[in-house]
Amino acid sequence: MKHFLLFICGVLLSSCAQEQRNLNFLEVALSSDNPKIKRVMDSVENYQVQIRYTQIDRRNDSVFFTDYDFQVNDSVYFYPASTVKFPTAVLALEKLNQIDSLTINTRYYIEGDTIESTFAKDVSKIFAVSDNLANNRLVEFLGFEAINESLNNKKISPVRLSHRLGYHSDDLRTKPLIIYLNDSTTGITNSLLNKTPKKLELLNIEKGVGYYEGEELIKEPFDFSLKNYYPIQSQHNLLKRVVFPQKYKASEQFDLSTEQREHLLTAMYTVPQKVGYDPTTYYDGYCKFFIYGDTKKDIPQHIEIYNKVGFAYGTLTDCAYIKDTEKNIDFLLTATILVNKDGIFNDDAYEYDEIGIPFLAQLGREIYQQEVNRNQH
Template sequence: MKYWVFIAVIFASCSNPIETSLSSKNELIKTVVSDIKKHEVQILYTQIDTSNTGEMVFTDYEYNVDSNQYFYPASTVKFPVALLAAEFMDVRENLHLDTPYIIGDGDNLHTVSDDIRQIFAVSDNDSYNRLYEILGRDYINNRLREKGLNNTRVAHRLSTQNADKASRSNIQFFPGYTEDVIELKNQTDSDITPITIEGTDKGKGYIEDGVFEESPMNFSKKNYFPLKEQHVLIKKLIAPEVFPAAERFDLSEESRTRLLSSMKALPRESKYTSPAYYDSYVKFFIYGDSKNPMPSNIKIYNKVGYAYGTLTETAYIVDTENDIRFILSATILVNENAIFNDDTYEYENIGIPFLAQLGREFYKQEKERRE
């Protein structure tokens, strides 16, 4: 049974909820809107309603969304890699999310389920890199294209030396109930092909190996995950039945449920008890500018990314008390000096406050729609 009865894309107009949010008189919004082109803002928003027969009705709105305009996706690429790793374990005989494995010459045991937990709880880079070693960029990109995500490109690991090298570490899985170890050996990917879209040359300078280079930084060989495909991917995870069978991922219902559970879990619910990992540590919309505990009735299934001055989030937001559900994705660049890789970005005073207030603006509209 299909639960979404139609999808409508409505462009900027006086009735567009995105335009309403961006016209807010709140200073956190106005600061960005006053020079919105410089901030490279893109926004996607999906209203969720219910028909008289109980079917879900989705309406999409977008602002300045362009998959041919590059922005650095940072840790948002961990979302498709986590999903594909879960699928990879599902479809292979004798493997599952909790199968222990070791990587390379290491002796520490890991599981894909624990990697996924850490990716969504605190955006752990090492966990992502391990899943990248299992899958590789060729498999990741080919599989995403098979499922209709044609513009996404995962090219490299994160925050590690030789992040884009073609060779990958050997993996040994230990199923436990079989005698033989399952190995992935001598894995090598194709070379990276540069992206040929607008915006891959950014800024007026950048730092490399401690040296200032007075020229734009080139991102053409880096990861790319356009906002529209982030938005589509979260829909495919939330409601796979909406999409044609060929575009659905081969996830078991158990794995899909566990993925969603990991996405909404707060750090303290995922074994991170340090005060440094406050509830909104990796949840920017609505609560990103506060370190206070989030209310228990708000569930945010999301993935954020921030690096090189770009902040991005895609999220399915649910208020269980007020029957509110919506999907929101947005990206913003905050790099006032136009120098990249200098660790001088306006995350805390412009970027995160903007995304937090943006989430609050949409939540307010949703609440008014329910009254």
């Protein structure tokens, strides 16, 4: 009898442990009573939320992913904003790796411009403060055709990048780069002609009830069909390849040197004040929406958030690998939310601080806490 009871206890403990392992943390997080989550979930159809969370398990030297989705659908459009800077940065580093005369510290400027930079600085600026000009310089280096083709070749799809950021230039031709090959010589890259983008045919490609064009209110939905397209699945897959390249065959990895990959990963988690930005304006959570987006407190050193955010046209998106080196946990989380109560675009009346960022921050905290609890069992 004693042995039988021990056996039953063992089975119950085992099933509890199994249940703990199999619990859908995303489902639990979204059913939270926290008002930051609840007010969105109570009228979720208004916010066009999409989320993918990946639980990470390790056995011996192997890494295993379990993906959990909420409303993820490549056919339902959201504006990716600055999240497209992530693939641009990675592909610029990869291209450098294939040109013997260039390194991440090579100095350059765009023909007709006065700003001189290096590839290393521009990658750093893209992640620290989401700098548009840094991104656009790398776009001139790559061209949209090369960006889209490279991502598709690595099985990161669907995706379509078609315009620069900060201003939506219709110029299909890239500008030449003036590159310092050494102290006394310079090189000039060729201008590239990109194809005219085709209209995207996706659900929710037209949004809202109106938009401003200059001072004029146009009372019809805002058409996103010629804009960038970079859905949740594609963002998440790119992040996985950068953080866990060993999980993919060589043809699906990015061809980066050890130095380049280290620079990229460091740039991804380094907060603005660590690279010289004013912490009052560019506080730690400025480009880290998950967990810290709704606070101006410093992020503790043991928490590393490797991510890229985007915010424009009322859409907030974060794609992140979150790691706590003290508690020995890590996970991946990508989410987007639209906060545009009046349905008018280009009026700068979006509920970023009131609803969007608090939702993403609390979502990150809910998942994080469950991961901590999971690790303690």
